[in-house]
Amino acid sequence: MTDTIRTLMLSKNYRAADVVANVNMTVKRGEIYGFLGPNGAGKSTVMKMLLGLVRPTGGEIELFGEKLIPGSIDHLKRIGHLIETPAFYDKMTARENLELHAEYMGYHNKESIDDALRMVQLVGVDKKPVKQFSLGMKQRLAIARAISTRPELLLLDEPINGLDPEGIQLMRGLFRRLRDEWGTSILISSHLLSEIEQIADTIGVIDGGRLVREVALDEVRSSTTDYIEISTANAALAAYVLTEKLGIERFKQVGERTLRVYDSHVPQETLSKTLILNDVPIESINRRHHTLEEYFFDMVKGGDNHAASRQAGA
Amino acid sequence: MLHLVKLELKKVSLRGYVYGALIAYAAIAAFLLLLYFFEGSDSSAPAFTSQFEMLTVVNTMVCATFIVYSSALLSGLVIGEFKDKTMSLLFAYPVSRKQLIFAKLSVVFAWCFVNIVLGNLLIGTVMLTVNGYVGQVGGELAAVELLRHVGFILLQGVGAAGMSLLPLIVGLPRRSVPATIVSSIFIVSIVNSNNNGFSLSSIVAIPLILAAIGIFGAYLSFRNIDKADVA
Structure with missing residues (x-):
């Protein structure tokens, strides 16, 4: 079985500063991968590189088993995403925004829009212009948009932001369902372990642009x-x-x-x-x-040595 | 490609822009009619010495108005998308970025051209018809002269439409709507300013050269868009 995402020594630097350095990560097909790291660790940048919005300065990306070459766009059909703040055409209604998205994605299945709205529980407000939406509603709509084209890979950057506890619960259930029913691979970033430890199968810890460790959560639980x-x-x-x-x-x-x-x-x-x-x-x-939180905190603290030794070995 | 243009039109709510254009036509016509009646042939320096001059003034005003108006559309379609971060959404679609931008610029180009032709046609007709009844400006308008003017308008329409893209050079790096619109006003004031009946735009070659500059400028600002990072 091919992995959905593989990166090899993926790097991005702006001028002299390394934003992302030598990241080797693997997201398996049909798993939820929690991308954990403090703010500014490079999570968003990695996601943007996967989407082609930011160009890597080094390393390789493999998506769906194929190496990404500059200018390739076909794979984007298979990806749904929510990066940073949810952006919409504010004057258009929620439904029009999703329809527009489907047009650009070349996905023509009107039912999927209804399905997506239902899954995030935004039924009944789809005829309202998005500018009347609260942040939490926009967040839900952005998730609906991401899943409306039935993508094989979902890139979700801090998807829980702005959601109320009920919304968080709903999304957790939704992500699990997407994984189990559609076999969607999901990459979720967060700066809080508690947000993702309940749903992630694998956790990748990134700090200062370096992937400090990548572990299956089951493994961590047994070794704590x-x-x-x-x-x-x-x-x-x-x-x-x-x-x-x-x-x-x-x-x-x-x-x-x-x-x-x-x-x-x-x-x-x-x-x-x-x-x-x-x-x-x-x-x-x-x-x-020893809690998971402490486990990862220790990892980030000791991560510099770890990454250095790995680089030396590479 | 046509599909992309259609999607762009969906986003800008074309209806609002069409109403805006109609209001602009009316305002120009009203202004010129005021001039016509209050600065007519009785005064020592009449506003219009010939019917041909009347049409030239109509053209100048229409061009100036719609170069600026197009820059507003340009801001909405291009600069606005960068500001609202919807551009990163667009650039993550399985569509070539150059095609996306090309679709946007074609909308602006077509909008400017169509409005200049339509505006000249409507307002010119109003002015000639009014003069037909009032007869303040004398002389004949030869068919040849009229035909030549139509040709000139078409050429100038292309010229102005090209120029309407030029504000991108200023506005895009700054991601600024005001900068875009102000630079379009600046362009208009240079190109269409009238010096004793002579303006840069009255020489046919000049609007065409400026159109070329405008299109080339727009091309330059998007040349590297495939490689650019969209933050």
Whole structure:
């Protein structure tokens, strides 16, 4: 099975500044790929390069198994997108905007417009001019436009922006449905993990223009580490007890009152008993999961080394 | 290609522009009729010394008006799309960018040309008819002279339509609607300014050369559009 998107050392620099540097990403067919990174990390630029709106200064792009050559436009028929702010012809109605889109895309199936409007729950307002729409409605309409031509690939840049909780829920369901029923590959960018962790199959972390890591989410979930978190008023004493009395070295102090013990060979009962016997004032002691958020945060922090070593190896 | 032009027309709400053009015709006619009646042949310096001159003045006014009017359309179709970010939408369609732009510019070109021809025809007819009844401007208008004038209008229509694209050079890099319209006024004031009955546009070659410059200028501003980054 061919991948929908593959990039090879994809780069873009404006003058001397690297906006995107040596990105190798792979979006498999029929998967939701969460593109995670802080603002200004280069997510939009990568998406624009996939659409041909921005020209790469280095590297290659392969879409639907074919290498993109400058000036090729046929593949654009198969892509739906929402990049940055949703732009419309404001004076035209919602429906007219979608019809115009279909004309330009060369997609002639009037029913699909109704379907798309229904999927984003914008039925009944389609005869209104878009300038009367709220931001959230425009966002929904933009998503409707993107899916109205039944694309094989959806590029969605921060699609959740401006949506209310109900809208967010709706879109999550919609994206899953598109993936499962139509086999659509979806690339969704976001700066918040919580927005995409529920739907993404794979997550690519980009920071400072570099793809720090690309991982299947299942893999991350199984590999996230457990630890025991101790809350205490006397962290110094607790640390002393841990090293001297229990022989634990793999722990770390987080903030003034919290210690995290990663060593799993000492049972929690022993740990609490020893601490109490040594007069360490304990407020709480809990077994915890390293959250996904922390996992990715660590990754971004350590990402520079990682990317550097990968480049050296390449 | 024709399909692309049709889609462009859908976007601009042509009806509004047509009404605008009709109002412009009426305003020009009203202005010239005022001149005709109040600065007629009785005064020491009459507004029109011959019927031919009358038609020339009609043509000058129509050209000036519609070069500027076309720049408004040009702003809406080209500059406006960049400003509203709908251009990046257009450029992500499976349609050649050059064809898209060509469709837009053809609309502007055709709009300018059609209006100049139509405006001359309508307002010229009104002026000649009124004079036929009032008879303030004397002399005959020879059929040959009239025919030559029609030819001149057609040529000048092409010239003005070409020139109407020239403001792009100024307006496009700045993504500015005002800059586009102001530069069109500037062009009109140079080309159509009247110096003792002589204006640049009265020499046939000049509007054609300017048309060539206008079209070439528009081409230059879009030459690299296939390679350009659309932010």
